[in-house]
Amino acid sequence: MSEQIVSPDDWRSVMGYFASGVTVVTGWDGTEPVGTTVSAFCSVSLTPPLLLVCLDHNNPALAPIKKKGRFGVNILSADGMDVAMRFATPMETNRFEGLDFVHTDGGAPRLSGAPVFIDCDLHDTYSVGDHDILIGRGRKVEKELTAKPMIYHQGKFL
Numbered sequence: 001m002s003e004q005i006v007s008p009d010d011w012r013s014v015m016g017y018f019a020s021g022v023t024v025v026t027g028w029d030g031t032e033p034v035g036t037t038v039s040a041f042c043s044v045s046l047t048p049p050l051l052l053v054c055l056d057h058n059n060p061a062l063a064p065i066k067k068k069g070r071f072g073v074n075i076l077s078a079d080g081m082d083v084a085m086r087f088a089t090p091m092e093t094n095r096f097e098g099l100d101f102v103h104t105d106g107g108a109p110r111l112s113g114a115p116v117f118i119d120c121d122l123h124d125t126y127s128v129g130d131h132d133i134l135i136g137r138g139r140k141v142e143k144e145l146t147a148k149p150m151i152y153h154q155g156k157f158l
Helices: 008-016 062-068 079-088
Strands: 023-028 035-037 040-044 050-056 072-076 101-103 108-113 114-129 132-144 151-153
Touching: 008 079, 023 050, 023 062, 023 079, 023 108, 035 050, 035 079, 040 151, 050 062, 050 114, 062 072, 062 132, 072 108, 108 114, 108 132
Parallel strands: none
Antiparallel strands: 023 035, 023 072, 040 050, 050 132, 072 114, 101 108, 114 132
């Protein structure tokens, strides 16, 4: 019996049908902040508080986050479309230029417009396929849970 191989386009289509939240994962490269839009995010454990995010091997934020061992997850609200797009598309300049953010004591930039921020230590990493799974251990959370969350569904931010 032959094994069916799913094409990348089919896989993206069916995975995109599953609605998810939208985050911007942030860190520092030593001198400059780095960040990227991520929808592959979920809770892993309550005790200890662990989460996961997935970053493509070619994502420029990956190496600095792994080297520093710290990152932040900024969960975006529905009105954060501009921020989501800023961090989702390749940019020649600093993505943080002109953006209001706070350099937390943990070393991860907290985006001022994000209603939820989770400051994490890098607990573990796994290289799987074309992505790395980063397991973060929550050190601190900041939250203002009154805004409607941003949703990513079928290739669109809602």
